[in-house]
Amino acid sequence: MGILLIGLHAFVGVTLIPDLALGPFGSVLAWAYLALSAVLMRYGVLVRGKGNAVLAWSGLLAMGIFSSLSIFSLLRAFVLAVASLAGWESARLEQGSAYTVIVAVVAVTLFGLLNARRTARVVVRDIALRNLPAALEGFSIVQLSDIHVGPTIKRGYIDAIAKRANGLSPDLIVITGDLVDGSVADLRDDIAPLAQLSARHGVYV
Numbered sequence: 005m006g007i008l009l010i011g012l013h014a015f016v017g018v019t020l021i022p023d024l025a026l027g028p029f030g031s032v033l034a035w036a037y038l039a040l041s042a043v044l045m046r047y048g049v050l051v052r053g054k055g056n057a058v059l060a061w062s063g064l065l066a067m068g069i070f071s072s073l074s075i076f077s078l079l080r081a082f083v084l085a086v087a088s089l090a091g092w093e094s095a096r097l098e099q100g101s102a103y104t105v106i107v108a109v110v111a112v113t114l115f116g117l118l119n120a121r122r123t124a125r126v127v128v129r130d131i132a133l134r135n136l137p138a139a140l141e142g143f144s145i146v147q148l149s150d151i152h153v154g155p156t157i158k159r160g161y162i163d164a165i166a167k168r169a170n171g172l173s174p175d176l177i178v179i180t181g182d183l184v185d186g187s188v189a190d191l192r193d194d195i196a197p198l199a200q201l202s203a204r205h206g207v208y209v
Contacts, residue, residue: 012070
């Protein structure tokens, strides 16, 4: 996994940085960022505990940025390969596509950050079941999934989710997916608002 990660960073550097025309100093900074990214990404999954919040944030952010950067760089390489075979290659295309990758990565990262930090939205799904007993007509279930309480998801966010779920007055609440990223002892206070969840027929994990 480590070799693959380093290889992907090297691929991005070799295929993207020269076409950005950053100059010697800018190129050094770009390579330094890629080297730092390769190191920080490991902290996104390895760092645990409240004392490492800065490293965890840095690692997870680096992971998100590089996920987009690697995918867009691979797509760009494919497009350039097709253009070369078709005889459409040019310095303008190479530089323009390189900057397009950077703009796309920044846009996707900002959208992801904003989307991840807002209170989870309610998505309504109607489920039709044949021969459903009349007593269960209109029975409502609130499902919460992949909460991932940890270095970046804290008590305030969980409290907002709990209040929103209770405001729906559900018949049943089910929590699926991952609850915490880290030690339960360290995250006990952050996940505590889930105890406020209330439904007519109970709350289940």
